[in-house]
Amino acid sequence: MHQTEKENKGMGKNRILITCAKGITPFLREELLQLGFPVLSETIAGIATEGTMDDTLRLNLHLRTAHRVLFLIKEFTAQNADALYDAVSRIAWEEYIAKDGYLCVTSSVDNQSIRDSRYANVRCKDAIVDRIREKCGQRPDSGPDQDRVVVNLYWKDDQCAVYFDTSGEPLSRRGYRNIPLTAPMQETLAAAVIMATGWDGSSHFINPMCGSGTLAIEAAFIALNRAPGLLRNNYGFMHIKGFNESLWENLHLQAKKETKKTLGYKIIATDIRREAVEAARKNAATAGVAHLIEFAACDYSGTAVPDGKGIVILNPEYGERMGRIRELEVVYTGIGDFFKQKCRGYNGYIFTGNLDLAKNVGLRTKRRIPFFNGGIECRLLKYELYEGSRKNKS
Numbered sequence: 367m368h369q370t371e372k373e374n375k376g377m378g379k380n381r382i383l384i385t386c387a388k389g390i391t392p393f394l395r396e397e398l399l400q401l402g403f404p405v406l407s408e409t410i411a412g413i414a415t416e417g418t419m420d421d422t423l424r425l426n427l428h429l430r431t432a433h434r435v436l437f438l439i440k441e442f443t444a445q446n447a448d449a450l451y452d453a454v455s456r457i458a459w460e461e462y463i464a465k466d467g468y469l470c471v472t473s474s475v476d477n478q479s480i481r482d483s484r485y486a487n488v489r490c491k492d493a494i495v496d497r498i499r500e501k502c503g504q505r506p507d508s509g510p511d512q513d514r515v516v517v518n519l520y521w522k523d524d525q526c527a528v529y530f531d532t533s534g535e536p537l538s539r540r541g542y543r544n545i546p547l548t549a550p551m552q553e554t555l556a557a558a559v560i561m562a563t564g565w566d567g568s569s570h571f572i573n574p575m576c577g578s579g580t581l582a583i584e585a586a587f588i589a590l591n592r593a594p595g596l597l598r599n600n601y602g603f604m605h606i607k608g609f610n611e612s613l614w615e616n617l618h619l620q621a622k623k624e625t626k627k628t629l630g631y632k633i634i635a636t637d638i639r640r641e642a643v644e645a646a647r648k649n650a651a652t653a654g655v656a657h658l659i660e661f662a663a664c665d666y667s668g669t670a671v672p673d674g675k676g677i678v679i680l681n682p683e684y685g686e687r688m689g690r691i692r693e694l695e696v697v698y699t700g701i702g703d704f705f706k707q708k709c710r711g712y713n714g715y716i717f718t719g720n721l722d723l724a725k726n727v728g729l730r731t732k733r734r735i736p737f738f739n740g741g742i743e744c745r746l747l748k749y750e751l752y753e754g755s756r757k758n759k760s
Contacts, residue, residue, distance in 0.1 A: 430594045
């Protein structure tokens with residue numbers, strides 16, 4: 367079989383593929399450039415950069431909008447599963463994976479000879495563990511858990527790429543959201559939405575309808591310049607042979623030093639459901655930022671909005687269940703009234719997957735920024751709320 371190969375010799379510099387939720391790449395690109403990494407190419411749900419395995423430690427620690435950090439091991443061509451097995455078994459896995467370790471294989475497969483991607487996973491996994499058993503006399507365990515070594519296979523037509531998923535569990539799992547409630551906004555999406563507003567902690571951040579508190583907590587992280595990965599104590603890279611533990615400790619220490627201790631402005635989070643406010647408060651406590659967020663149980667319209675400037679951001683229901691539409695029309699109309707009466711001088715934002723409902727706000731949008739929340743196409747709608755006579759808040 368003719369085979370073209372580019373192998374990562376000794377884990378030097380190679381391509382790093384960073385995945386993200388659909389549509390978030392503009393914000394991920396900004397983060398990468400700020401960290402000093404080149405942008406080699408982009409898709410709707412990922413960016414390719416380059417660096418060493420050590421570089422993936424910094425990326426996992428600091429990226430707010432990334433889903434996974436994949437480090438390229440080898441590229442090759444394979445027409446079918448046997449060719450895949452042959453190519454994967456040529457990689458020196460014994461140099462990267464302990465013989466008594468644990469391995470998970472994930473994949474994205476689009477090859478005519480493969481009807482079920484699980485079969486490609488099994489063949490890839492077999493090639494890895496067979497190689498290690500041959501070289502070391504023992505094979506690692508394998509299974510679906512992504513909390514140790516994770517190998518990712520990308521296979522389209524006859525083009526294959528094998529990566530280490532250095533994140534393991536997705537980076538959206540920061541480690542603070544122990545009480546998620548129903549339909550929560552993912553942490554990485556929340557960070558991207560805040561980045562889209564341009565808010566950086568130099569003004570107030572008001573979040574009625576806070577749910578489990580994700581937007582408010584991510585806002586606190588941004589305002590404090592706090593690395594989003596500081597809470598997590600387990601990543602895929604930690605289980606790969608040669609893990610640079612001293613570098614990780616230094617990166618961790620440096621990130622803590624660069625974290626501010628206090629905020630100059632208020633972050634306020636409210637929800638009409640007391641159980642939501644309690645969950646948000648507990649999540650914020652786990653995140654170490656509860657003392658920086660003012661929580662209150664009240665209707666969105668009763669949220670205290672301090673004098674000055676800032677942003678007010680709401681994530682109301684989209685009305686996927688038809689029976690809720692009429693009820694939600696009233697809510698969206700009320701949000702428009704709340705903006706006009708209590709939020710003058712601020713920028714107002716609504717994150718919604720229902721633009722028809724948003725028409726009930728009754729204000730002209732300044733911007734409409736596209737996002738996806740899972741499979742739902744959404745918009746972050748911006749409203750400029752000009753200064754003027756502000757109605758009494760009492």
